[in-house]
Amino acid sequence: MNHNYCSIVSRDYAYKVLALYRSIQKHDADFHFFFICLNQEVEELFSEMNLDKASIISIGSIEAKDQELLGVKSGRNEKEYAWTLKPAAMLYLLESYPELDNIVWLDGDTAFLSNPQPIYDEWGDYSILLTEEMYSGKYDYMSWYFGVYNTGFLGFKRDDNAIKCLRWLRRKVIEWCYDRHEDGLWSDQMYFSNLPSIFSNVGVNKNAGINMTPFILRRLLDEEGDDITESSGYIFVNASKVVLFHYYGFKFYNESEFELCFYKNWRFPEEAIKAIYMPYIELCSEAIALIKGHNDSFYYPQKPEIDKTAYYYSKEGKNNKNSYNFCTIVTGEYLPKALALYFSLKRNAKSFHLWICCMDDLVYDVLNKFHLSNVTLITLKSIEDNELLSVKSLRYTYEYCWTLKAPLLLHIFNCYKNIASIFYIDADTYLFSSPEKLFNQLKSFSVLLTMHNFTTSFKCLYTQKGRYNAGIIGFRRDENALRCICWWRDRCIDWCYDKIESGKFGDQKYLMEFRKKFGGIYRERMVGANAAIWNIADCSISEYEGKVQINGKDLIFYHFSGLIICNEWEYGLWRWEYPELDENVRRLIYLPYVKDIYDAIKMIKSVLEDVSILFYDISTVKNPNNLINMKDFI
Structure with a gap:
């Protein structure tokens, strides 16, 4: 027949x-x-x-x-x-x-x-x-x-x-x-x-x-x-x-x-x-x-509105040893920092995927116009449920961003079944070398926490802010980690504010409870896993074979907390009066980051007419010695 x-x-x-x-x-x-x-x-x-x-x-x-x-x-x-x-x-x-x-x-x-x-x-x-x-x-x-x-x-x-x-x-x-x-x-x-x-x-x-x-x-x-x-x-x-x-x-x-x-x-x-x-x-x-x-114009790639899909699936984030998965949350003022983070991932991660939760339509529209490879944009409404919406109006935007970390992680694990592990990273972090060491730890542990490692002048913050920093935290796909994320989500919905109250601070001090309630928690003590101004004062900063090193080990992530963008040319590296950054730190760590932010602003200006949302008043920088002007380097 x-x-x-x-x-x-x-x-x-x-x-x-x-x-x-x-x-x-x-x-x-x-x-x-x-x-x-x-x-x-x-x-x-x-x-x-x-x-x-x-x-x-x-x-x-x-x-x-x-x-x-x-x-x-x-x-x-x-x-x-x-x-x-x-x-x-x-x-x-x-x-x-x-x-x-x-x-x-x-x-x-x-x-x-x-x-x-x-x-x-x-x-x-x-x-x-x-x-x-x-x-x-x-x-x-x-x-x-x-x-x-x-x-x-x-x-x-x-x-x-x-x-x-x-x-x-x-x-x-x-x-x-x-x-x-x-x-x-x-x-x-x-x-x-x-x-x-x-x-x-x-x-x-x-x-x-x-x-x-x-x-x-x-x-x-x-x-x-x-x-x-x-x-x-x-x-x-x-x-x-x-x-x-x-x-x-x-x-x-x-x-x-x-x-x-x-x-x-x-x-x-x-x-x-x-x-x-x-x-x-x-x-x-x-x-x-x-x-x-x-017919090249017959089909164009589309970006799905994930919240409107019934059975979404992605090939990204496949479980292999060379795949590094990250997610972050971005507001309008953090757009240049998010792009700088993306540049650093492309430069230092052999194979990666970055999920970006866009806090409003402007962020989504700007990033969507760049067609960034290895990036998935997630709309805020695709994550929000009634519980989140019930607390949204009660919190500042940045407090709501803290509240969203655990829901974002759960959303990604639910939608992308191939992901073996993922790190939440703040949008003002920056990758200086391969993240392989951190991901390797998640082959043996459910959760990876990074230590604050406060130096002497910051040790008073342990009581207020806790031992662990919530700007970089990793999770493996297993039942223990998922229970941990769910518990963290519930706590943050109950209370997540920028104040010290009853042993709590934001989303961060809840991390102190992880080891008490859940097994398989790894504490990464290496300063270079989440270096920042609060932990590098007592460290040796050097360069070896093109890589920045802290105490003789490659710097992996630097957390540029407190850095503000005053305008296209001027940047406050640390908005408070103390400490003052030494020249070595400025040259090896801060200058490469600021150059990427400068390039990111130029990109944003090509698609956004009014970029004032990106800038802070220069008067908010308490110590003028912590200012840097890109005109000195261009």
């Missing part, structure tokens, strides 16, 4: 249908594919590709032969019209191509993961082949809303029974086919529920691997166990070999970010995503690249 397939192509579905076609190319040697193009732009694109074993069909050629079909077009949206079109399109193909002895309808968001021969084995001598939704048992009620059979796959042979059925279906969907529930109908799908009793010789596929849907996959995993295996290039879900998967609800945003299903978060195990979704993501990526090769 020759294998003939058809699918409707809209602009939005162009990459999906091309991915479907390429999956057939990979798994079926004897096929022909009909692209039914809903508009001229899509028709011209696919015609230009000169695809092998394919025919390009314009919607106009079908409508020209079916005026009743054309007559209902204006009253239906694109999706409804695509449903309406199915039987008319298959009738058109069978009438126009007499060599066809069968036609298989495939929704554009399906793809083959193995040879389609099992479909034709199931079809056998049947005139028509359907696939079930598997809405049985406790899910039986769903068939009353969505039908018994899934019309993403339909098989019709060239015989009187099948032709009669297609003509009956054509009349029905022209009469009514909408994306709403009305009088026991919904879309085209409810018409198929009684098809086996209306027409003879209708086969119902019994192979769960044919037109497997997210619902079927989730049901098999729940009822038969999470047994997903790969053998000889085939994927098995329990005993079912996956032949054709129906990726309904999938959306490709960019090369790193996807929505696996915008209808529901099915919470598939990572093994299922790797085995079933990753091959499809690669197919879609290849399809988009092929489309862009013919």
